[in-house]
Amino acid sequence: MSKSPKLPISQVLLEAHQSRIEPLIDRFAREQKIHSTLLFTGIDGVGKKSMVLHLLHALFCDESVFANNEESGNGKTGQAPCGKCKSCKRAAMDQWLDLYWFEPESNDEERLGTHKIEAFRELKTKLGMGATEEPFKVVVIADADRMTIPAANSILKMLEEPPRNWIFILTAADSSRLLPTILSRCLEIRMQPLAEKQIYEILKESKGLEFQAKRAEVAARAGMGSIRRAQLFQDEETWKLREQLLGLLSNPAQEWMKVVEGMSASQRSMILGFDLLESIFHDLMMNNVSGSHPWIHQDQKEFLKQWSEAKRLQPAQIESILSRIAENRRFATLTLNSKLLAQQTLIPLLESIL
Numbered sequence: 259m260s261k262s263p264k265l266p267i268s269q270v271l272l273e274a275h276q277s278r279i280e281p282l283i284d285r286f287a288r289e290q291k292i293h294s295t296l297l298f299t300g301i302d303g304v305g306k307k308s309m310v311l312h313l314l315h316a317l318f319c320d321e322s323v324f325a326n327n328e329e330s331g332n333g334k335t336g337q338a339p340c341g342k343c344k345s346c347k348r349a350a351m352d353q354w355l356d357l358y359w360f361e362p363e364s365n366d367e368e369r370l371g372t373h374k375i376e377a378f379r380e381l382k383t384k385l386g387m388g389a390t391e392e393p394f395k396v397v398v399i400a401d402a403d404r405m406t407i408p409a410a411n412s413i414l415k416m417l418e419e420p421p422r423n424w425i426f427i428l429t430a431a432d433s434s435r436l437l438p439t440i441l442s443r444c445l446e447i448r449m450q451p452l453a454e455k456q457i458y459e460i461l462k463e464s465k466g467l468e469f470q471a472k473r474a475e476v477a478a479r480a481g482m483g484s485i486r487r488a489q490l491f492q493d494e495e496t497w498k499l500r501e502q503l504l505g506l507l508s509n510p511a512q513e514w515m516k517v518v519e520g521m522s523a524s525q526r527s528m529i530l531g532f533d534l535l536e537s538i539f540h541d542l543m544m545n546n547v548s549g550s551h552p553w554i555h556q557d558q559k560e561f562l563k564q565w566s567e568a569k570r571l572q573p574a575q576i577e578s579i580l581s582r583i584a585e586n587r588r589f590a591t592l593t594l595n596s597k598l599l600a601q602q603t604l605i606p607l608l609e610s611i612l
């Protein structure tokens with residue numbers, strides 16, 4: 259089953275979430291028991307799935323107190339996976355024997371997928387089976403807040419009578435979208451947004467030689483706690499769109515069509531466009547409120563300041579631009595006419611500055 263994160267997990271990420279995960283592994287080891295349904299929550303891109311993988315790695319390790327091996331454990335608690343045993347090596351090669359990992363499925367690449375009941379049917383037929391090599395069988399439902407109602411009900415039935423030695427792990431950015439009956443069975447592990455510095459280090463770690471410090475600084479701040487968001491901001495495509503949007507501010511007549519085309523090129527660029535616009539006007543707004551806030555677009559600070567002074571941009575205007583962006587953003591994933599949406603978002607912006 260497709261599983262997005264792979265080992266090894268970023269050391270910076272592990273350290274960032276250490277205070278959540280270690281006590282959990284510790285507690286399971288002490289009690290010699292694992293809660294049968296775990297729910298990892300936190301904003302999109304904070305590293306929930308990576309931490310689930312780390313938890314599994316640690317629990318499946320032959321040195322863990324749960325291993326079938328009689329010599330295992332030795333009273334150790336909360337330890338990291340050893341990295342040397344058979345289970346650890348298998349995990350490193352992404353060969354998990356007793357793991358079913360579900361990701362939302364999508365018919366259209368551009369759209370966020372959902373978990374459909376069909377995906378869980380096969381799982382049902384396996385319910386009676388015990389684990390083959392590991393101490394338990396684990397079912398991971400990533401982005402469980404995107405289950406259709408029939409899918410959620412079929413999972414609920416399994417959670418109500420969890421088979422012996424089966425563990426269910428759910429992740430969700432928005433736990434309010436889970437059925438209350440599912441939620442009430444879960445032990446929730448809340449993951450905090452990442453700090454700007456942590457995101458910067460993760461970007462640096464993952465980019466290697468292609469790393470561009472200036473770009474990463476902007477991206478880390480714009481990420482607002484999310485690695486995924488920061489990675490998006492770091493992309494070539496985003497950077498190009500940002501150039502266009504900044505160009506629109508200084509030369510609306512000439513750049514107008516380029517920006518509309520750029521934003522409406524795909525659903526992804528539309529969302530990026532909204533993110534960028536929001537972050538640019540957020541900077542301007544904060545500049546009005548307090549002169550010393552950390553700018554997301556630090557490298558464009560002087561340009562943006564001069565621009566807003568030259569246009570005599572008032573806080574009320576910025577506020578209305580921001581609320582228009584927020585209003586239109588809802589349609590970014592729904593709209594059929596993306597050019598129109600881009601225009602409707604940008605026109606009030608231009609009206610206020612021309």
Ligand SMILES: [Zn+2]
Nearest residue numbers: 319340343346
């Ligand atoms: Zn191991």
